[in-house]
Amino acid sequence: MEKLLDQFSFGLFFWQLIILVIIIFILGKFAWKPIINALEEREDGINNALQAAEKAKLEMARLTNENEQLLKEARAERDEILKEAKSLKDKIVAEAKNEAQESGRKILEQAKKEIEDQKNKALAEVKNQVSSLSLDIARKVLTKEFENQGTQQAFVSDLLKDVKLS
Template identity: 45%
Template sequence: MRLLTPELGLIFWTALAFIIVFIVLRKFAWGPILKSLDQREKTIADSLESADRVKREMAQLKNENEELMARAREERSLMLKEARDTKDRIVNEAKEQAKTEANKIIAEAQQQINAQKMAAITEVKNQVGKLVVEVTEKVLRKELAGKDAQEAHIKAMVDDVKLN
């Protein structure tokens, strides 16, 4: 039972040792421990603040990136529209040029046809004129022979012309 009820001397020396250890620990251990705890708390707070700042910056960068993407899409749409417009303009210009060329070729062909037609008509007129002169010449030669002979001769010439 002696262990359960300590003596007064033991209590005194235990209390004195505890107080000495307490003072030594307070002076040399608790100060640095509390100081390191304060530094750690400050470091953690700074880290949290930095994390929040980085998070805000990332959100801002994300928004800027989305704006850039929207602008890029808009520019792409504009470029595609301009390309389509340019293509349509070039196609329309080519069609107009082709129509102009076709009309020019048709007009030249019509002019050539008209020129050949006029040349053919002139040639036919010349041939008719020659025939008339020949017929007239023959008629005048035969006129001296008599009216019946002249009519027979004209009839023969007309039949001769029809055969040719």
Template identity: 50%
Template sequence: MNLITPEFGLLFWQTLIFLLLFLLLAKFAWKPILGSLKDREDSIDQALKMAEQAKLEMQSLKAGNEKLLADARHERDQMLKEGQNIANQLIEKAKTSATEEANRITQQAREAIQQEKNQALAEVKNTAAQLSVDIAERVLRRELADPAAQQKLVDEYLKDVKLN
């Protein structure tokens, strides 16, 4: 039964060695171990604070990026609106120019038609006058072939002429 129940001497030496080991560990090992644990805890706290700060910076960067994106969208919309306005102005200007050009061409065509009409009327008048003269000449030749008819015609003209 020696194996189950230890003797007093064995218990004494085991207790003494345990207490010595405990004192040595308390004096030399626990302070560095606790110090390193404290350093580790501080570094973890520092890392958590840095992570929180990084999170705040990321939020501010995200807000800044969203503001920049909103500004860019607003500027893009303004540029598109200005482009649309310029395009509309160009279209209006082109319509106005086309209308003015069409009116000018129409007016020129009317003037050309009027001139050709006047020329045609003048030509018809000249032709009618020439025909009238030709016809009158033939009639006069026939009537003036007789000397008595010639004298009668001269007398009629002299009666029509008024003397001043």
């Protein structure tokens, strides 16, 4: 180090200092500002990217919440539609059951009426046959009456005992 101090020259030092100042000035004027600007732009770009990522993250969270809400609404709507469909099905089944019961009741009443009509027709026919038989008996009685009055009365009495009218 002593050797360096012995060889020290103020002139050389002065020119080196001036060259250093000129280089610093030239670098400051032409290089540092663009370098600093580029670094600042890069820093701003990184900050913008981080902010955009944060916004995207928030947007994704919002969209996820919206999707969950839409799913909940869709499920609720589906449940409501299923509930209405079940209610409608139960109503239709009940109406069909009531209609079937009413139809069955009408068919039963109609069958009873028809049975009653058939019964009345059968009774009318039986009465017709009874009256026909009565006429035959009366004819036979009249025929026998002309022959023998005592036997004819006994015969009519026997016939009347056998015949029972409802």
